[in-house]
Amino acid sequence: MREVRRRKSKKAQFKEIILNHIYENAKAYLIIIILFIIGIVAGVIFINNVNESQASEIQSYITGFIDSLKQDYHIDKAELLKKSLWDNLTLIITMWFIGSTVIGIPIIFGIVAFRGFCIGYTVSGIIASLGVQKGIIFLLSTVLLQNLIFIPVIICMAVSCIRLYKSIMKDRRRENIKIEIIRHTLISVVLIICLIIASLIETYISTNILEMCMGLL
Numbered sequence: 279m280r281e282v283r284r285r286k287s288k289k290a291q292f293k294e295i296i297l298n299h300i301y302e303n304a305k306a307y308l309i310i311i312i313l314f315i316i317g318i319v320a321g322v323i324f325i326n327n328v329n330e331s332q333a334s335e336i337q338s339y340i341t342g343f344i345d346s347l348k349q350d351y352h353i354d355k356a357e358l359l360k361k362s363l364w365d366n367l368t369l370i371i372t373m374w375f376i377g378s379t380v381i382g383i384p385i386i387f388g389i390v391a392f393r394g395f396c397i398g399y400t401v402s403g404i405i406a407s408l409g410v411q412k413g414i415i416f417l418l419s420t421v422l423l424q425n426l427i428f429i430p431v432i433i434c435m436a437v438s439c440i441r442l443y444k445s446i447m448k449d450r451r452r453e454n455i456k457i458e459i460i461r462h463t464l465i466s467v468v469l470i471i472c473l474i475i476a477s478l479i480e481t482y483i484s485t486n487i488l489e490m491c492m493g494l495l
């Protein structure tokens with residue numbers, strides 16, 4: 279019973295820490311989420327306004343990929359994992375470095391908006407190419423699971439960068455800067471672990487779900 283109570287207590291403490299973090303940085307979270315949504319909308323608008331030749335190229339790429347899978351094309355999971363880890367870790371380390379320079383906050387905003395644009399572009403492009411029903415099935419089997427981790431991680435990382443900037447601007451003593459950078463780094467390490475999990479999900483779960491859904495596409 280004591281062990282159960284301890285576990286519940288730890289969960290309650292962890293939940294409280296997260297809620298306090300969100301409350302203390304509510305304005306930063308709001309700004310980042312708005313930028314991300316703007317990026318998504320921009321991606322959707324871009325796809326809806328491409329010319330016929332560009333739309334045809336996008337459709338050919340997506341349908342070609344699906345056709346190759348239907349013809350027993352083997353997904354190299356080791357290569358996919360390697361690429362996913364490289365892309366995710368490069369992104370988070372880049373954000374850590376830029377955020378640590380303090381003057382890089384506008385670039386962080388740009389990265390967040392661009393990632394939103396990529397998601398809006400991808401979702402809109404797939405649905406435009408496959409139709410609503412097949413598009414949703416394809417998205418649920420290939421994009422959804424890892425992005426349930428990836429999107430919050432990017433938002434949280436951007437907020438950490440903003441918090442670092444604000445903290446250093448309030449107190450520019452060397453000791454404070456050192457403490458804030460260490461805190462920012464520790465958060466980054468936790469988020470890197472989350473992205474590694476997202477890459478594993480993308481490689482070993484999403485690909486299997488996609489293979490099972492091939493008959494519906």
